[in-house]
Amino acid sequence: MNDINILGIETSCDETAAAIVKNGEEIRSNVVQSQISLHQKFGGVVPEVASRKHIETITAVTQEAFVRAGLDYRDIDALAVTNRPGLIGALLVGVSFAKSLAYALGKPLIAVNHLHGHIYANFLENPGIAFPCVCLVVSGGHTSLLYMPSHHEYQLIGETRDDAAGEAFDKVARFLGLAYPGGPSVEKAARQGQPGLYKLPRIFLDRDNFEFSFSGLKTAVMNLWRKLEKNGQADVNNMAAEFQAALVEVLVEKTIRAAEKYQVRTVLIAGGVAANSALRGTLAEKAQAQGLEVFYPSLSLCTDNAAMIAGRAYVQYVSRDFASLDLNAYPGLLSL
Amino acid sequence: MLILAVDSATQVAGVALAEHDRVVCEEFVNFRRNHSEILLPLIDRVMKESQCDWPQIAALAVTAGPGSFTGLRIGMATVKGLSLATGLPVAPISTLDVLAHNVAGSTALVATLLDARRDEVYFTCYDAEGRLPQILMPMKACSPQQAAREIMDLMAATGRRQVILLGDGVAPYQGYFSEHLGEYILPVGPHVMLPRAAALASLAWEALDRGQMVDGLTVKPIYLRLSEAEYRLQKGVS
Numbered sequence: 001m002n003d004i005n006i007l008g009i010e011t012s013c014d015e016t017a018a019a020i021v022k023n024g025e026e027i028r029s030n031v032v033q034s035q036i037s038l039h040q041k042f043g044g045v046v047p048e049v050a051s052r053k054h055i056e057t058i059t060a061v062t063q064e065a066f067v068r069a070g071l072d073y074r075d076i077d078a079l080a081v082t083n084r085p086g087l088i089g090a091l092l093v094g095v096s097f098a099k100s101l102a103y104a105l106g107k108p109l110i111a112v113n114h115l116h117g118h119i120y121a122n123f124l125e126n127p128g129i130a131f132p133c134v135c136l137v138v139s140g141g142h143t144s145l146l147y148m149p150s151h152h153e154y155q156l157i158g159e160t161r162d163d164a165a166g167e168a169f170d171k172v173a174r175f176l177g178l179a180y181p182g183g184p185s186v187e188k189a190a191r192q193g194q195p196g197l198y199k200l201p202r203i204f205l206d207r208d209n210f211e212f213s214f215s216g217l218k219t220a221v222m223n224l225w226r227k228l229e230k231n232g233q234a235d236v237n238n239m240a241a242e243f244q245a246a247l248v249e250v251l252v253e254k255t256i257r258a259a260e261k262y263q264v265r266t267v268l269i270a271g272g273v274a275a276n277s278a279l280r281g282t283l284a285e286k287a288q289a290q291g292l293e294v295f296y297p298s299l300s301l302c303t304d305n306a307a308m309i310a311g312r313a314y315v316q317y318v319s320r321d322f323a324s325l326d327l328n329a330y331p332g333l334l335s336l
Numbered sequence: 337m338l339i340l341a342v343d344s345a346t347q348v349a350g351v352a353l354a355e356h357d358r359v360v361c362e363e364f365v366n367f368r369r370n371h372s373e374i375l376l377p378l379i380d381r382v383m384k385e386s387q388c389d390w391p392q393i394a395a396l397a398v399t400a401g402p403g404s405f406t407g408l409r410i411g412m413a414t415v416k417g418l419s420l421a422t423g424l425p426v427a428p429i430s431t432l433d434v435l436a437h438n439v440a441g442s443t444a445l446v447a448t449l450l451d452a453r454r455d456e457v458y459f460t461c462y463d464a465e466g467r468l469p470q471i472l473m474p475m476k477a478c479s480p481q482q483a484a485r486e487i488m489d490l491m492a493a494t495g496r497r498q499v500i501l502l503g504d505g506v507a508p509y510q511g512y513f514s515e516h517l518g519e520y521i522l523p524v525g526p527h528v529m530l531p532r533a534a535a536l537a538s539l540a541w542e543a544l545d546r547g548q549m550v551d552g553l554t555v556k557p558i559y560l561r562l563s564e565a566e567y568r569l570q571k572g573v574s
């Protein structure tokens with residue numbers, strides 16, 4: 001087959017992104033317009049504010065992806081767009097734009113599940129990843145464990161019952177007076193503190209399933225913090241370190257148990273929280289001890305981007321999995 | 337040459353292809369609010385029905401707002417995608433101008449009212465006597481009570497005895513308007529009550545003639561309202 005260049009478009013949350021990827025593995029351009037500064041004053045992503053920014057920037061971001069790739073609009077073979085899950089108003093900007101662009105260019109359109117995109121960020125840098133594998137997808141919106149026998153089969157084997165891991169980082173950061181987004185600021189504080197000085201529960205670790213709960217961990221942080229404050233012993237860095245350790249331990253243990261149960265040799269992590277160095281380090285260490293091979297994307301590909309969407313879309317392109325003109329966007333996962 | 341007009345600002349999804357003085361094809365759907373699913377298929381149908389290809393199109397038109405925030409963005413994102421692929425210029429036209437154009441030529445005062453939720457309407461008034469509606473006050477979001485008061489004031493000031501109420505902001509407050517403006521209201525048919533893509537195309541031709549086009553990069557919706565979160569931040573409530 002000839003080289004296949006796919007334009008990816010991603011607007012599911014607070015990044016307006018467009019990228020062109022060749023054959024599912026070579027990033028020719030990867031443009032991400034982050035809205036973080038816009039949402040900082042609200043302490044979290046505001047859906048209407050995000051949607052308003054997406055519609056203003058989507059054309060420029062897409063143009064930039066073509067300029068950086070040195071390609072003309074006619075040169076691409078297909079377009080791909082995230083159509084679930086995410087903020088519905090934000091998704092609709094990308095889906096409406098990508099559909100009409102594909103229509104007017106006369107190119108096929110591919111609808112990509114955002115979580116599949118995150119997983120395929122791994123394949124952009126490691127094309128030879130062997131199946132079957134277990135994937136931990138951790139981001140502001142998701143904490144899910146998946147079993148993947150092949151490119152085309154996904155089995156959701158567990159997810160969070162309440163807050164996603166990234167959400168827990170944001171909420172705890174806000175509670176402790178750390179900056180938004182919470183992931184990087186908690187990680188930074190944790191590096192200056194020590195885990196184990198305060199004791200937080202490892203929620204659901206004792207359960208023989210692959211479910212998570214981070215809302216309880218957040219509540220435990222709040223209760224302990226108030227007690228410590230009363231005694232004049234509250235230290236932000238130590239609390240951040242123990243919170244991060246409690247969260248990471250549960251994620252890592254359950255991921256390794258899943259690898260055992262499904263008898264896979266390969267473990268992938270993906271999503272914004274996969275950028276957390278404690279998670280990367282602990283998982284790599286524990287998994288290697290079990291003889292597992294661990295993959296995680298480089299930092300810039302952990303957070304939302306369109307290269308991962310275009311990368312995933314290649315698999316769907318090969319199997320002619322194309323969307324029709326009435327493609328819609330959906331806030332939830334529907335099916336994996 | 338043709339203008340392709342796309343509207344999804346309200347519960348209506350509309351698409352039209354029009355020459356300078358001839359509407360060639362128009363789709364108007366006021367059924368379910370599933371714009372993201374039907375808008376592009378409507379465009380495709382209008383293009384095919386008219387045997388139209390992109391080189392025959394001179395410009396694109398879109399209702400720029402006010403209206404449903406999500407609806408506006410679906411229409412605008414669609415037009416931005418078309419514009420990027422084809423290089424065609426875009427005429428963003430106020431949804432209220434489009435409504436008023438439905439009754440061009442009328443000697444009555446024309447009041448356009450779109451349902452803005454939260455007990456408000458997006459509102460302005462027009463002098464529609466000429467070929468093109470002339471806006472008489474800035475567009476705004478206000479209570480239907482205030483809109484009714486301003487309509488009465490304008491009629492008194494301009495010596496009119498009749499007003500045409502247009503838009504989906506009329507029905508929710510029909511009782512109130514009947515009570516306070518009843519004797520002055522000039523009833524019109526349902527086919528002119530909601531935005532029509534053909535009217536949008538007609539106004540876009542005027543914009544094209546006057547060189548008032550923008551590119552798909554810079555066009556953006558007119559919301560007339562901050563997002564709830566920005567509003568709260570400004571007011572200092574959390």
Ligand SMILES: [Zn+2]
Nearest residue numbers: 139271272304
């Ligand atoms: Zn994501």
